[in-house]
Amino acid sequence: AQTIHQWPVAEIKAVGSPLSLGCTIKGKSSPNLYWYWQATGGTLQQLFYSITVGQVESVVQLNLSASRPKDDQFILSTEKLLLSHSGFYLCAWSLETGGSQNTLYFGAGTRLSVL
Amino acid sequence: GDSVTQTEGLVTLTEGLPVMLNCTYQSTYSPFLFWYVQHLNEAPKLLLKSFTDNKRPEHQGFHATLHKSSSSFHLQKSSAQLSDSALYYCALSEQGTGSKLSFGKGAKLTVSP
Numbered sequence: 001a002q003t004i005h006q007w008p009v010a011e012i013k014a015v016g017s018p019l020s021l022g023c024t025i026k027g028k029s030s031p032n033l034y035w036y037w038q039a040t041g042g043t044l045q046q047l048f049y050s051i052t053v054g055q056v057e058s059v060v061q062l063n064l065s066a067s068r069p070k071d072d073q074f075i076l077s078t079e080k081l082l083l084s085h086s087g088f089y090l091c092a093w094s095l096e097t098g099g100s101q102n103t104l105y106f107g108a109g110t111r112l113s114v115l
Numbered sequence: 116g117d118s119v120t121q122t123e124g125l126v127t128l129t130e131g132l133p134v135m136l137n138c139t140y141q142s143t144y145s146p147f148l149f150w151y152v153q154h155l156n157e158a159p160k161l162l163l164k165s166f167t168d169n170k171r172p173e174h175q176g177f178h179a180t181l182h183k184s185s186s187s188f189h190l191q192k193s194s195a196q197l198s199d200s201a202l203y204y205c206a207l208s209e210q211g212t213g214s215k216l217s218f219g220k221g222a223k224l225t226v227s228p
Contacts, residue, residue: 034216044159044204044218059215090158094216103149104216106158 002027006091006107013081013114021076021110023091031093033074034104035066038088050074086114121205121219128226134177134192136222138205141186146207148181148188149216153202162203163190195226 003026013019025031035047046059048066056066063082067075074091088111092104121138128134140146146165153159163172165181165188172179177192188205205219 043220046216046218049215103161103164104151104159106160109158 002031002093002105004091004093004105004107006089006110008110009108010111011113013112015083015114016080019076019078019081019085019112021089021091021112023074023076023107025072025074025093028072028093030071031095033068034092034094035074035076036090036092036106037062038090040087042087044090048076081114083114086112088112119205119207119217119219121203122222123220124222126222126224128195128224130197130226130228131194134190134195134199134224136190136203136205136224138179138188138190138219139186140188140205140207142207142209144209146181146209148179149206149208150177150179150188150190151204151206151218153204153221155201159202159204195224197226197228200224200226 005024007022033050036044037047038044047062047064048056048058050056050068053068053071056068064076064078076089088109090109091107094104118141119138122136140148148165150162151159152162162177163174163179166172177190179188179190181188190203202221202223204221207217
């Protein structure tokens with residue numbers, strides 16, 4: 001069975017400080033990987049997606065970057081946090097094919113508070 | 116481009132009454148529609164997804180029918196339960212665009228006794 005693990009569970013960070021969030025998927029080779037962001041009370045906003053190692057596409061910048069250093073790992077980061085970065089960050093995976101197979105399976109998420 | 120418009124904001128129901136959350140979409144290509152549910156402090160989970168052969172998906176008493184003529188995929192349940200209280204998101208994926216899933220703004224359903 002596939003498992004998706006996100007870390008950390010929660011973070012409290014200062015404005016201007018760096019950030020690194022991680023996500024690991026086990027039990028599935030070459031998944032599509034995604035980062036989503038959810039502001040408090042807001043909808044799910046896709047930030048990045050990756051279909052293979054080393055390739056990441058940006059959907060919305062938000063002064064964040066993402067990398068996929070391994071097939072099963074997806075990293076979200078920034079060198080300088082903004083207050084607007086606060087929210088709930090969700091990593092997700094899906095099968096390689098699109099359309100009806102594009103069911104997303106979400107990790108438990110990281111709750112970020114920027115002060 | 117593709118987009119999803121759904122019932123949004125707060126929806127309050129009394130237990131036992133029917134649930135209806137609307138979802139309409141705009142799509143250039145063959146669309147697939149999804150309903151995701153997010154309970155408090157949890158990650159979103161798939162509730163239903165549309166089929167290509169017009170079957171009506173059902174799960175946990177919820178069902179939705181894809182109507183291409185009206186571009187809709189409304190979520191329904193005959194009798195609301197307290198445990199149905201959650202955020203509900205309609206989402207759209209288009210054939211051949213495996214990387215893109217567009218979410219609606221979400222509806223917060225609260226079921227009271």
